[in-house]
Amino acid sequence: MNILLGIIIGFLIGVSLVIVYLYIQKKEKLKAKKTAENLLKEAQQKAKEIIERAENEAKLKIQQAEIQIKEELLAHKQILEEEFEKRKKEVSLKEERLLHKEENLIKREEALEKKLKEIEELKVLLETEKKEIENTLKQAKEELKRISGLSEKEAKELLLKKLEEELREEKAKFIMKLENEVKEEAKRKSQEILAYAISKAAVPFVTEKTVSVVQLPNEDMKGRIIGREGRNIRTFETLTGVDLLIDDTPEVVVLSCADPLRREIARIALERLIADGRIHPARIEEIVKQVEEEMEQHLIEVGEKTCFELGIYGLHSELIKMIGKLKYRTSYGQNVLQHSFETAIIAGTLAGELGVDVKKAKKAALLHDIGKAASYEMEGPHALIGAEIVRKYGEEEDIVNAIASHHEDIPITSILGIILQISDALSGARPGARRELLEAYIKRIKELEAIASSFEGVEKAFAIQAGREIRVIVDDKKISDEEAYLLAREIAQKIEKELTYPGIIRVTVIRETRAVEYAK
Structure with a gap:
């Protein structure tokens, strides 16, 4: 009985515990559900707030974008209006120019028509005068033939000869007049330009020579330069292409070569060998090669410096x-x-x-x-x-x-x-820039004087200023003042054709009349 009662009580306690457990579980579930509902509500509220905030921001951005677009459109419209006004002004200006040109063309056309009309009138007048001249000439020929007793051919030849003399004189006068006018007009401008150009080009010059002299410290150095059985001097001449002249002149040797560049290389190499003191074929070859390399670089430096000073690049x-x-x-x-x-x-x-x-x-x-x-x-x-x-x-x-x-x-x-x-x-x-060999100079002087003397009417001819000017004295009875200009031109043309010379040569023709009387 007690056992049954214990069992029943245990069962009831178990059932109670199960009921309590289930109750607690249910309560926990309700609490969790309520919490979940609260969280859901909070999430929904936050989502709603976020959506509202996003909508507000989007509206604000849309408004800002619309404002910006309107401002850009307004600015673009303003630019287009300004461009339109600018183009409108340009078109108006071009229209004015075209109208002005059209007016000028109309005026020129009217002037041209007027000129053409005048030309036509002149043509008619010239034709009339031509006929009158032909009639007068015909009458003059007949009268001349009657008076002189000359045939028409003889009279024509006489007349042509006289006309030729008159035309030659007129030609000389015309040339002289033109030359004076051109000289007066061109002299000022040409002197200004040339003086300015030459003054900017005042640079030094170096005279031409084919030998270089190298000083020696003593006479013994000559033997060392020659070397045993002439080995050193032969090596040096072979490598440099320069003749090394050693004579009785004290403490000097002479380098002879037509090529100044090779001569300069040889001079520098020889001076270095003398300063070094070691003169033998191997050392000569080494020094010459070294100097050639340095000279190569020196040439580039000289060329670059010259181009830089003139502003020439590339x-x-x-x-x-x-x-x-x-x-x-x-x-x-x-x-x-x-x-x-x-x-x-x-x-x-x-x-x-x-x-x-x-x-x-x-x-x-x-x-x-x-x-x-x-x-x-x-x-x-x-x-x-x-x-x-x-x-x-x-x-x-x-x-x-x-x-x-x-x-x-x-x-x-x-x-x-x-x-x-x-x-x-x-x-x-320019004076002093160049010089010639004596023989060539004398030959050119003689040729100059011979060319000038070959013309009729020339009494004497003298080449002066180192052959840069030839002065010609003419017979005043054979050559007139006007013909002197023609003679100067003809002499200059013949010199240009027959001679080769540096620079320019001035031709001066002198004509003078001298009256001489003696008091007794």
């Missing part, structure tokens, strides 16, 4: 090196690099005055004697050689033509060639 490296070589070339005693530099300055000044490309004129002038840097390796006139060289390295054709034609080996095709010719002549013709 030349090929080989052309720059050849410009440097011109430092060791001379023409009639004038250093070719200095001459080219001087010519470039003058050409640049003339080009600026004439409205031609200044840089192109300077470049053509600087390169015009570049053929002389290669004249030992190539055959032909230096102008044509130089033209081929600059064409090879990509220079423009007008520069190539200017270089090729500056001694008239080919025709000039542009004003650049004329500027180069003038600049080259000015640089070479």
Whole structure:
């Protein structure tokens, strides 16, 4: 009984515990559900707030975008209106110009019609006068034939001879008048331009020579330079291409070579060997090679410096090196690099005055004697050689033509060639710039005087100012003042045709009448 009662009580307790557990579980579920509902409500509220905030921000951004678009449209509209007004003004201005031009054309047309009418009237008048002259001439011929007893042919020849003399005199007077007018007009401008160009080109020059002298510290050095059985001197001459002359002159040796560049290399190498004291074939070869490499760099530096001073850029490296070589070339005693530099300055000044490309004129002038840097390796006139060289390295054709034609080996095709010719002549013709060998100078003087003396009416001719001027004294009975101008022109033309000379030659014809009487 007790056991049954215990079982029942245990069962009831178990059931109670289960009921309590279930109740607690239910209560927990309700609480969790309520919490979930609260969280859901809070999430929905936050989502609603976020959506509302996003909608407000979107509306605000849309409003801002609309405002910005309106502002941009307004600004663009304003720009278009300004552009329209500007174009409208331009069109109006062009219309005014066209109307003005049209008015001018109408006036010109009226003036032209008036001129044509006057010309037609003049034609009629000339025809009438021509007929009158023909009738008068016919009557004069008949009268002349009757009075003189000459035939028509003889009278015509006499008349033509007289007319020829009169025309020659009139021609001389006309030429003299034109020359005076042109001189007065051109003298001021030409003197201004040329004086300015030449003053900018006042550069020094170096006289031409074919030998260099090297000083020795003592007489014993000559034997060391020669070496055992002449080994040293033979090696030196072979490597440098220069003749080494050793004679009885105390403490000097002479280097002889027509190529100034090779002679300069030999001079520097010999001075270094003398200073070093070790003179033997191996050392000679080493020093000569070293000097040649240094000279190569020196030529480039000289070319670059010259281009920089003239404001010329973009030349090929080989052309720059050849410009440097011109430092060791001379023409009639004038250093070719200095001459080219001087010519470039003058050409640049003339080009600026004439409205031609200044840089192109300077470049053509600087390169015009570049053929002389290669004249030992190539055959032909230096102008044509130089033209081929600059064409090879990509220079423009007008520069190539200017270089090729500056001694008239080919025709000039542009004003650049004329500027180069003038600049080259000015640089070479200035006093002291060039010199000639004595024999060539004497020969040219005699030829000048012979050409001037070959004309009829010339009494004496004298070449003065080192052959840069020829003064011609004429017989005043045979040559008139007007004919003196024609004679000067004819002598100048013959000199240009028959002689070759540096610079320019002035021809002066002198005619004077002397009255002499003696008091007894």
